[in-house]
Amino acid sequence: MIYVILAGVGLLLGITAILFGFGGGFAVVPLVYHVFPAYGLVNAADVRYAMQIGVATSTAVMIVGTMYATLKHHLSGNIDWPSVFPMAAYIAVGSALGAYAASLMPGAVLRVVFIVYIVGVIADCVLRKGFIDDAGGHAFHRMGRVTEAGAGVVIGAIASLLGVGGSVMTVPLMRRHGARMEGATALANPLSFPVAVVGTLTYVLAAWHHHIDLGPGYLGFVHLPAFAILSVFSVAGVELAQRAFPKMPDKVHAYTYVGLLILVVITMLL
Numbered sequence: 001m002i003y004v005i006l007a008g009v010g011l012l013l014g015i016t017a018i019l020f021g022f023g024g025g026f027a028v029v030p031l032v033y034h035v036f037p038a039y040g041l042v043n044a045a046d047v048r049y050a051m052q053i054g055v056a057t058s059t060a061v062m063i064v065g066t067m068y069a070t071l072k073h074h075l076s077g078n079i080d081w082p083s084v085f086p087m088a089a090y091i092a093v094g095s096a097l098g099a100y101a102a103s104l105m106p107g108a109v110l111r112v113v114f115i116v117y118i119v120g121v122i123a124d125c126v127l128r129k130g131f132i133d134d135a136g137g138h139a140f141h142r143m144g145r146v147t148e149a150g151a152g153v154v155i156g157a158i159a160s161l162l163g164v165g166g167s168v169m170t171v172p173l174m175r176r177h178g179a180r181m182e183g184a185t186a187l188a189n190p191l192s193f194p195v196a197v198v199g200t201l202t203y204v205l206a207a208w209h210h211h212i213d214l215g216p217g218y219l220g221f222v223h224l225p226a227f228a229i230l231s232v233f234s235v236a237g238v239e240l241a242q243r244a245f246p247k248m249p250d251k252v253h254a255y256t257y258v259g260l261l262i263l264v265v266i267t268m269l270l
Contacts, residue, residue: 014237021188056221090152103206160199
């Protein structure tokens with residue numbers, strides 16, 4: 001049953017990656033936190049690391065998911081590559097800081113931070129003008145170099161700390177700078193890639209550094225069998241979404257994005 005669950009979540013990850021730019025955290029973190037202990041995938045003595053395992057496995061899955069979704073968006077002409085660099089480099093720096101901080105943070109605290117942050121993003125999207133409203137089809141307006149560097153480091157740190165990918169910050173940011181949802185969610189994938197790579201590597205090295213051995217099937221905090229299944233089915237999910245889902249109107253796209261974030265919070269509160 002656990003493998004069926006992982007396959008289903010993998011499909012969901014691929015669908016939401018291509019449509020909304022989400023990384024794996026919104027589904028993988030709740031899955032690991034609630035399901036892994038029940039199925040014995042986390043030893044009783046290591047349950048306190050359930051959040052770290054969820055976040056680390058999430059960032060690992062994002063490596064595959066964001067690469068494939070980026071390729072598909074690139075082939076469709078949806079990515080404005082000048083908007084990706086140099087912010088991607090700043091995000092990479094922040095990712096290392098966030099992942100290392102998460103490896104030191106108690107799991108219960110990390111769970112609370114995860115919930116509070118997502119609630120904050122939801123409130124910001126709904127209450128502050130510029131996200132729900134149609135952005136008018138303008139291209140993303142580049143920020144100044146200092147602002148871009150600061151935003152990139154913060155985005156990377158929070159994204160790898162929570163395993164949510166950069167989309168929960170980059171999509172609202174670009175939305176308010178004039179991008180339509182299609183363009184903002186497309187850009188979220190290449191901007192989440194450095195979070196995935198640097199975050200995963202940091203989680204692996206941090207577990208080794210602190211002599212945390214979770215047993216067979218783990219590389220640092222990453223659960224390898226779950227990573228493999230989720231990655232394969234996330235690619236299938238990207239293909240399914242591109243073939244089966246029609247293009248959404250901009251405002252519907254924005255409301256659906258917020259709705260999925262609300263669902264994440266509800267899941268983590270259960």
